[in-house]
Amino acid sequence: MTTPHRRFKDAIYEQLARLGKAVSAPKRLELLDLLCQGPRTVEALAEQAALSVANTSQHLQVLRGARLVDAEKKGLWVEYRIADDEVCRFFLALRGLAEARLAEVDQVTREYFDERGAMEAVEAGELMRRVKRGEVTVLDVRPPEEYRAGHIPGALSIPVGELKGRLKELPKHREVVAYCRGPYCVMAVEAVELLRKKGFTAHRMEEGVVDWRARGWRVEGGGAQP
Amino acid sequence: MTTPHRRFKDAIYEQLARLGKAVSAPKRLELLDLLCQGPRTVEALAEQAALSVANTSQHLQVLRGARLVDAEKKGLWVEYRIADDEVCRFFLALRGLAEARLAEVDQVTREYFDERGAMEAVEAGELMRRVKRGEVTVLDVRPPEEYRAGHIPGALSIPVGELKGRLKELPKHREVVAYCRGPYCVMAVEAVELLRKKGFTAHRMEEGVVDWRARGWRVEGGGAQP
DNA sequence: CAAGTATTCAACTGAGTGCTTGATTAGTCA
């Protein structure tokens, strides 16, 4: 005895659950997070998320089934990308809620960052102000493709791995603020560690480009389809 | 060979997935939606979501495990409630994303509403303007508890089931806008159908109190712990 | 065309999930 009313409700929540299911696996969330930084091939995603290629492909198909990502065949590669900016904002909402409600997130983060020599982070709004006043050098330490897919206006691109050999590109007596993919990415932490060892005044910003864009602030580079 | 770095990432995304898992079951989403309207007992939720009590209880425990809802023992009953307003906003974000990305949502809704005699809905912003100008009677057709838990300022409370016998409470030559729980709730649809049959000029608003509050607009009644 | 590569497919396994059923635990009220 199912009324049409009930069938309708079931159908609707079934649809909502498609999105829920898509973000119910840790690895899929990691892939989504990576894709928010910019488009990538299956192989690259597999490597960065520490997954087998076949497994990555399957996860990506689930994400695509939920219309969260799009795939485009580019010659030998398949390039996956976020289907819509709203997807990134949704991911941020999920992350924000987890930070707000799940004490474990804070705990795990603290544990990990503390043992690497904690450091106060500069908040995005604060950075924005200092950038406007021309007080700081902003440093993007992500891989160059991600920098190209979108970065904070005026930021320098030096991938963390190359930083040691390219220190001379940074003005010496000026504060540096490094950022990477977001609060759970360690590249900026490593960069700041290195910079301080070399005598720079350096801080990290927790937020990434995705947060920056979600605040409605301008992002340089990237655009639609490259 | 798992580096500390990998372990950290796995731990973080594992936490995010707790939220994802919580919203990956259709019935849990329905319960969450209901709870956004106001606190309720297990039994009430079970009935409204067409579930067995035991099953409802289990779903609620999953939601509580993800810190999305809180439970409070009140004598013989256990009252469940949304843990934080941010949870409602997250639900709205999920729903919005589903509407934006999943064509099936629109399709299912259209199918159901069309066969009940479609009707143009008044958008919340438009209603807000008309309310300010004192042009319309706003009608809340949800059960009284939900009205009490929070309603649009100035709205009249007449549950849809009682509407037929309480028509005289409505000013006759004035437009009525009815609302209920949100876009997938049919109570307002039924109310408008009835009102029109009785000679009223009536429209429905798709948005519910949750949407109203999420826009930052004032909500009457409810408050913290009743 | 053939060799090589990125991705997907297909089949399988073990773990997890939604739901049911029947028993159990807390609390109320006569």
Add this chain to the structure above:
DNA sequence: TGACTAATCAAGCACTCAGTTGAATACTTG
């Protein structure tokens, strides 16, 4: 105290899902 009630628990079943492995597909390049 004992009958009654709301909620939870425990066990079991059918089903789904993440991940592995090995083969198949589609495209490029020599």
